[in-house]
Amino acid sequence: MDKVLAVIAVIAYTAVLAFVAVRARVAREFVEFSLARRALPLALVFGSIAAAYVGPGFSIGFVGRGFKSGFLFWGVGLAYAVQNILVGILVAPRLRSLKDCHTLGDAIGQKYDRKCQILAGVISVGLCTGFSAVMANAGGVVLSNIFGFPNWVSVAIVVAATASYTTFGGLRTSVITDAFQFTVFSILLPIVLLLAILFHLDGGAVTFIRQASVATAAGLSSTSTVEIVGLVAAFLLGETLIPPYANRALASKTTRVSRNSFILAGIFSAVWFMVMISLGVVARSILPSATNEDHVLLNLVKSIMPVGLKPAFGGALLLVVLMSVIMSSLDSLLNAGAVAFAEDVVKPYYARRTTHYALRDRTALNVGRCATVGIAIVAAAGATAVPSIIKGLLICYTIWAPAILPVAVIGLWVKHPRPLAGILSMCVGTFVAITFQFILPSVIKVLAIIPTLQCIISSVIKVPAIIPALGSAVLAYVLGYWLSCHSRESGNKVECEGWK
Amino acid sequence: MEVVILILVVAGALSIIVSGVWVAIALIRAISVPPVRHPDLSGPGKQAGRRPVQSPLGDG
Numbered sequence: 001m002d003k004v005l006a007v008i009a010v011i012a013y014t015a016v017l018a019f020v021a022v023r024a025r026v027a028r029e030f031v032e033f034s035l036a037r038r039a040l041p042l043a044l045v046f047g048s049i050a051a052a053y054v055g056p057g058f059s060i061g062f063v064g065r066g067f068k069s070g071f072l073f074w075g076v077g078l079a080y081a082v083q084n085i086l087v088g089i090l091v092a093p094r095l096r097s098l099k100d101c102h103t104l105g106d107a108i109g110q111k112y113d114r115k116c117q118i119l120a121g122v123i124s125v126g127l128c129t130g131f132s133a134v135m136a137n138a139g140g141v142v143l144s145n146i147f148g149f150p151n152w153v154s155v156a157i158v159v160a161a162t163a164s165y166t167t168f169g170g171l172r173t174s175v176i177t178d179a180f181q182f183t184v185f186s187i188l189l190p191i192v193l194l195l196a197i198l199f200h201l202d203g204g205a206v207t208f209i210r211q212a213s214v215a216t217a218a219g220l221s222s223t224s225t226v227e228i229v230g231l232v233a234a235f236l237l238g239e240t241l242i243p244p245y246a247n248r249a250l251a252s253k254t255t256r257v258s259r260n261s262f263i264l265a266g267i268f269s270a271v272w273f274m275v276m277i278s279l280g281v282v283a284r285s286i287l288p289s290a291t292n293e294d295h296v297l298l299n300l301v302k303s304i305m306p307v308g309l310k311p312a313f314g315g316a317l318l319l320v321v322l323m324s325v326i327m328s329s330l331d332s333l334l335n336a337g338a339v340a341f342a343e344d345v346v347k348p349y350y351a352r353r354t355t356h357y358a359l360r361d362r363t364a365l366n367v368g369r370c371a372t373v374g375i376a377i378v379a380a381a382g383a384t385a386v387p388s389i390i391k392g393l394l395i396c397y398t399i400w401a402p403a404i405l406p407v408a409v410i411g412l413w414v415k416h417p418r419p420l421a422g423i424l425s426m427c428v429g430t431f432v433a434i435t436f437q438f439i440l441p442s443v444i445k446v447l448a449i450i451p452t453l454q455c456i457i458s459s460v461i462k463v464p465a466i467i468p469a470l471g472s473a474v475l476a477y478v479l480g481y482w483l484s485c486h487s488r489e490s491g492n493k494v495e496c497e498g499w500k
Numbered sequence: 501m502e503v504v505i506l507i508l509v510v511a512g513a514l515s516i517i518v519s520g521v522w523v524a525i526a527l528i529r530a531i532s533v534p535p536v537r538h539p540d541l542s543g544p545g546k547q548a549g550r551r552p553v554q555s556p557l558g559d560g
Contacts, residue, residue, distance in 0.1 A: 023531035043526030046519075179527040186520030190513035197510065205502040208509075268519060271512045278509045 006146050009316035013184075013323060014161070020180045021165035024173040030364040033170030034102045034339040035251040040175060045252050045261035048175040049084075050268050051182035051328035052244050056138055059189065059325055062273055063300070064293030066280020069219020070212050076228065077273035079235035081266040087240060088262025092249040094412045096258035103336075104246035104408055105344030111411035112422040114348045119426050121344020123403045124243045125375070127396050128337025131242070132159075132379035134392035135330040140383060142322045146315070155383045158326065163376035166331045167369050171251055171339070174331045181324035188321055190275055196282045196304050203285070211284040237466065238397045240405055243336035334379075338371035398437050402429030402469035406477050421480030429473030436465030 027033040040048075065073040101107050105124055109117025139158030140151050147154070165173050201207055239245075245262075252258035283291075283300045291299055302314035342364050386392040407425050411417040 020527070020531060041526060041530075043523050044530060047523035047526070050519075176527060176530055179523050179530075183520045183524040183527065186516050186523070190516045193513045194510065197506070205506040208506055209502040212505075268516070271515055274509065274512045275516055278512075 003147070005313060005316040006319055009320050010323070013320050017177060017180065017327075018165075021169060021173050021177055024165075024169050024176040026168045027170035027172060027365065030342070030361050030368060031102075032172060033365050033368050034343060035247070036170070036172035036175060038251055039253055040172075040248070040251050040257070041253055042257045042261055042264075044175050044179050045248050045257060046264045046268070047182040048178040048328075048332070049245060049248055049261060049265040050186075050272075051178040051325075052248075052332040053080075053239070053265070053269065053329075054182075054185065054272065055135070055325050055329050056322065058269075058272065059185070059276060059321070060294060060297050062276035063280045063283070063297040066215070066277035067283050067287075067291070067296045068215065068280070068293055069223070070215030070217075070281060071277055072216050072219035072223065074273050074277045076231045076235055077277075078270055079232045080238075080273075081270040083236050083240055084266030084269060085263050087245070087249075088259050088266060091241065091409060091412060092252075092258040092262045093255040095246065095249045096252055096255045098250075101250055102247075102343040103250070103340050104241060104243060104404065105340055107246075107250075108404075108407055108411055108422065109344070109348065111417045112407070113419040114351070116407070116419055116422040116426070117344050118348050119423065120404060120407070121340050121348070123399070123426065123430065124340035124344060125337050125371075127400050128243055128333045128340065129375050129378050129382070130392065130396045132330060132333045132337065132375060133382035134386055134396065135326055135333060136379050136383035137386040137392065139323070139326040139330065142319070142326065146319055152384055155380050158323075158330070159376050159380040159383070162327050162330045163334055163372060166334045166338075167372040167376075170368065171247060171335050174335045175248070175251070177331060178328045181328040184324045185321045186272075188317060189279070192301055192304065193275055193279050193282065196279065196286065196300065200286055200304050201282055207285055208278075208281060212281045215281060215284060233467070234397075237401050237405070237470070240401065241408060242400060243340055244332035247332075247336050247339060334372050334375055337375045338368045341371040341375075342368040395437055398466045398469065399430060399433045401466050402433045402473040404429075405470070406473045410477060418481050418484035420484045421477045424480035425473045425477035428476035429469055432472040433465050433469035436468055 031037055062073060062077070095101070095104075095107055098107055098110055101110060103121070103124065105117050105120035108120045136155050136159045140155035143149060143154035143157060144151050149157075165177060169176075197208070203210075249258045249262065252261060279300065280296055283296050286303055287296065287299050298315070298318055301318050305314040305317075346367050347364065403426050406429065407422045411422065
């Protein structure tokens with residue numbers, strides 16, 4: 001019964017998704033593939049950003065956290081909301097106002113030079129492939145658990161399905177299917193909460209508050225101040241301006257839409273976290289206290305389904321929700337990586353090789369499509385090698401923030417950014433992040449819980465190398481800027497005042 | 501106090517459902533508008549001057 005319903009759910013979900021993808025139409029020009037013609041309205045950009053960041057961690061993970069530590073994680077999650085709002089106010093409008101800009105690497109190229117763009121492009125492609133591998137791994141785990149397929153078969157199914165519509169439709173199809181997937185989970189999961197509160201919460205508001213107080217107190221007593229600070233820092237910096245978000249900022253219809261969509265996505269995340277945490281708190285009075293954190297949502301959904309439907313219907317419902325959250329993230333990453341490859345690596349390479357031949361639009365489109373397939377294949381192959389979702393994501397975030405953030409953010413704000421500063425910052429940030437992540441992993445050890453785009457897990461791990469790497473990247477930037485200014489004659493010093 | 505907090509949680513859940521419906525409406529609008537039909541100006545008087553329908557997502 002369980003499997004029959006699950007198969008029906010998958011078929012129905014795939015059919016609707018295919019219909020939506022077909023209606024989104026094939027991209028015929030590169031600007032359609034990469035930026036959806038810069039015509040995306042507020043609702044779609046907002047829905048797509050929210051769908052991209054809500055993954056298993058921000059759904060299953062947060063419900064489990066609410067079950068164990070009450071509203072402690074809601075407070076931590078607010079840092080993520082603040083990050084989105086700050087990006088919306090300070091960065092997104094500036095990014096959107098750049099002309100002929102397709103990617104974050106493109107923006108870096110316009111502000112610095114072509115070498116910086118290629119380097120940023122290589123980092124973007126690598127990171128998107130890494131993120132995609134982690135998402136493919138998560139999708140494979142979900143399908144394997146439900147249908148019993150071998151892991152590689154599940155991974156192949158998830159990646160092939162996602163890559164098929166992303167390859168032909170580009171960003172527009174990715175955003176439209178994201179909107180569909182957002183609609184699915186943003187309606188179903190809050191309904192689960194309302195059902196639980198209205199029909200299954202004995203004692204009503206008093207029970208809810210008592211459970212929340214007990215759980216939050218337990219969470220606070222088992223989490224040190226250092227851990228909380230680490231969590232807040234990770235939520236604040238972890239996935240700032242990763243390529244899919246930057247692409248959506250650039251593809252917005254206007255700078256106003258770009259700004260407002262990030263602000264709305266930030267506000268949405270605060271409310272979303274509250275609802276997920278509340279689901280966990282409600283589950284405390286329904287499920288046994290020994291329930292595994294990762295199984296809280298599944299067990300809760302099964303136990304509150306109407307008599308006659310449970311638990312099979314609950315399982316099928318959750319399968320649809322999980323496929324939505326995973327595929328919406330995966331398609332965004334595949335498209336962002338492919339666009340970065342075509343725009344930041346291939347196009348500048350051609351432009352450098354020949355001064356008379358610019359990459360034709362049709363060729364760029366084909367390069368983007370091939371890159372989507374290539375990244376999907378590499379991600380599927382790498383998915384089986386991902387040690388765990390959290391470790392994979394941790395590695396990606398640790399490299400992304402130091403490598404790109406200082407260069408991108410400073411570049412958008414400083415009047416005359418220096419290419420040397422950009423190159424130095426990206427190289428040093430990447431080098432230090434990789435060094436602390438792989439070569440010297442035991443330099444700092446603290447009990448921490450690393451929040452990421454897709455997963456939250458509690459375990460003894462090293463404090464993210466992101467902190468020393470980010471510091472090194474900023475220092476390298478300052479050094480590069482200072483060297484640039486002082487290696488030239490005084491005439492250039494006037495330009496350097498833009499820094500001040 | 502307890503009731504106020506619970507009302508806030510329920511309001512949050514409802515607001516997420518509303519945002520889902522809002523995005524769904526935008527999605528339906530986006531996929532239901534036909535692509536731009538570029539007017540055929542080759543023939544004398546053939547559709548000339550007729551404005552194309554603009555999809556919310558640009559033409560396709």
